[in-house]
Amino acid sequence: xxxxxxxxxxxxxxxxxxxxxxxxxxxxxxxxxxxxxxxxxxxxxxxxxxxxxxxxxxxxxxxxxxxxxxxxxxxxxxxxxxxxxxxxxxxxxxxxxxxxxxxxxxxxxxxxxxxxxxxxxxxxxxxxxxxxxxxxxxxxxxxxxxxxxxxxxxxxxxxxxxxxxxxxxxxxxxxxxxxxxxxxxxxxxxxxxxxxxxxxxxxxxxxxxxxxxxxxxxxxxxxxxxxxxxxxxxxxxxxxxxxxxxxxxxxxxxxxxxxxxxxxxxxxxxxxxxxxxxxxxxxxxxxxxxxxxxxxxxxxxxxxxxxxxxxxxxxxxxxxxxxxxxxxxxxxxxxxxxxxxxxxxxxxxxxxxxxxxxxxxxxxxxxxxxxxxxxxxxxxxxxxxxxxxxxxxxxxxxxxxxxxxxxxxxxxxxxxxxxxxxxxxxxxxxxxxxxxxxxxxxxxxxxxxxxxxxxxxxxxxxxxxxxxxxxxxxxxxxxxxxxxxx
Numbered sequence: 001x002x003x004x005x006x007x008x009x010x011x012x013x014x015x016x017x018x019x020x021x022x023x024x025x026x027x028x029x030x031x032x033x034x035x036x037x038x039x040x041x042x043x044x045x046x047x048x049x050x051x052x053x054x055x056x057x058x059x060x061x062x063x064x065x066x067x068x069x070x071x072x073x074x075x076x077x078x079x080x081x082x083x084x085x086x087x088x089x090x091x092x093x094x095x096x097x098x099x100x101x102x103x104x105x106x107x108x109x110x111x112x113x114x115x116x117x118x119x120x121x122x123x124x125x126x127x128x129x130x131x132x133x134x135x136x137x138x139x140x141x142x143x144x145x146x147x148x149x150x151x152x153x154x155x156x157x158x159x160x161x162x163x164x165x166x167x168x169x170x171x172x173x174x175x176x177x178x179x180x181x182x183x184x185x186x187x188x189x190x191x192x193x194x195x196x197x198x199x200x201x202x203x204x205x206x207x208x209x210x211x212x213x214x215x216x217x218x219x220x221x222x223x224x225x226x227x228x229x230x231x232x233x234x235x236x237x238x239x240x241x242x243x244x245x246x247x248x249x250x251x252x253x254x255x256x257x258x259x260x261x262x263x264x265x266x267x268x269x270x271x272x273x274x275x276x277x278x279x280x281x282x283x284x285x286x287x288x289x290x291x292x293x294x295x296x297x298x299x300x301x302x303x304x305x306x307x308x309x310x311x312x313x314x315x316x317x318x319x320x321x322x323x324x325x326x327x328x329x330x331x332x333x334x335x336x337x338x339x340x341x342x343x344x345x346x347x348x349x350x351x352x353x354x355x356x357x358x359x360x361x362x363x364x365x366x367x368x369x370x371x372x373x374x375x376x377x378x379x380x381x382x383x384x385x386x387x388x389x390x391x392x393x394x395x396x397x398x399x400x401x402x403x404x405x406x407x408x409x410x411x412x413x414x415x416x417x418x419x420x421x422x423x424x425x426x427x428x429x430x431x432x433x434x435x436x437x438x439x440x441x442x443x444x445x446x447x448x449x450x451x452x453x454x455x456x457x458x459x460x461x462x463x464x465x466x467x468x469x470x471x472x473x474x475x476x477x478x479x480x481x482x483x484x485x486x
């Protein structure tokens with residue numbers, strides 16, 4: 001049982017839910033996709049054909065939301081049919097899963113600390129690293145710059161699928177590359193039937209805030225259902241820019257867009273797995289920059305996650321370890337830690353963005369190693385449960401009664417039984433100053449680098465059948481031919 005924070009009152013939850021339903025029924029959203037418009041109209045939605053505005057009557061909303069599954073599983077690419085379920089939703093212990101960041105083109109070199117453009121070899125290292133880190137559950141791909149830009153997402157996904165066996169999160173770049181991304185997943189899984197049965201990847205569809213859905217993201221909703229990939233329905237409002245400057249207003253914008261995508265997905269593919277992904281940014285009114293880790297963005301994301309979870313009981317995926325810092329220094333560690341705990345307490349099913357810096361522009365292997373430990377600590381904090389119904393067992397009541405004043409508990413059976421349960425950090429520790437081995441101010445970074453070396457020394461790429469590797473190679477080559485010509 002997790003200790004979830006109550007960021008919004010019951011009255012505020014009801015008010016926001018009513019406003020979401022009212023907006024979707026009376027104002028609607030803009031959908032730029034003829035095929036989807038036809039399907040929505042057939043399901044009872046009202047279409048303003050001149051402006052492609054879709055309004056969802058309340059009965060249509062309710063029917064679609066009831067169809068959305070509240071429990072399903074995400075799978076890893078290397079598990080065979082008949083093996084134990086991969087990552088069940090909801091989490092069996094009431095906790096959360098973790099995911100790396102996505103999309104970045106920059107890279108912080110773990111050895112030199114220098115910033116440079118990200119390469120395809122970095123994607124392969126990223127996959128190996130994510131595979132070896134126990135507290136990283138899903139892996140998304142960055143954007144390499146040493147491949148054709150028109151098919152960078154295809155090249156990156158192929159490299160990631162070959163370097164990790166964990167569940168992958170896909171962010172398509174264009175409508176033209178989307179079919180190739182899905183075919184790569186099919187080839188990696190060993191065919192479309194196996195892909196549908198145990199999809200090793202999920203995929204994001206994102207609103208064009210405010211209230212507009214472009215063709216590519218509608219195609220994601222349509223094609224993900226055909227291939228069985230869970231949909232991560234995403235809204236990216238910018239506080240003070242494309243969303244109101246208030247937290248509740250931003251939550252409302254995000255919820256309207258996310259619910260619209262959930263409803264559309266369920267209309268075209270009833271019962272298809274879907275995550276609600278509301279990830280806000282905030283506009284710095286002094287510079288015009290978009291910030292991901294300021295308190296206002298943290299508040300909006302935690303509140304949006306809590307609202308969608310409590311109002312609709314949908315599984316939520318949101319940002320939780322982002323930073324506006326340009327390197328893996330002190331600012332990044334403070335922002336990642338604050339963000340992770342605040343979002344974890346909201347009840348989110350997946351907390352993402354591990355390893356990213358500079359508001360999602362840069363990936364850092366060292367930061368990913370540190371974030372894995374932050375996740376481990378937050379999991380320990382969020383999972384705390386004090387059961388006063390079994391007070392004698394949990395509180396060592398008998399030992400307390402037996403202890404004389406000035407005594408200790410070092411030798412009690414209770415201490416022996418539970419002494420191994422405490423959180424054991426790998427990085428957040430240092431020998432005592434008296435031992436004469438305390439490191440300099442960058443000790444955490446040094447320990448993270450040592451840990452990175454140890455992990456990569458034993459990590460291995462998945463053992464993938466040659467036929468599947470060849471099929472993936474051919475898909476990438478075909479994408480290069482088709483998309484570069486287009």
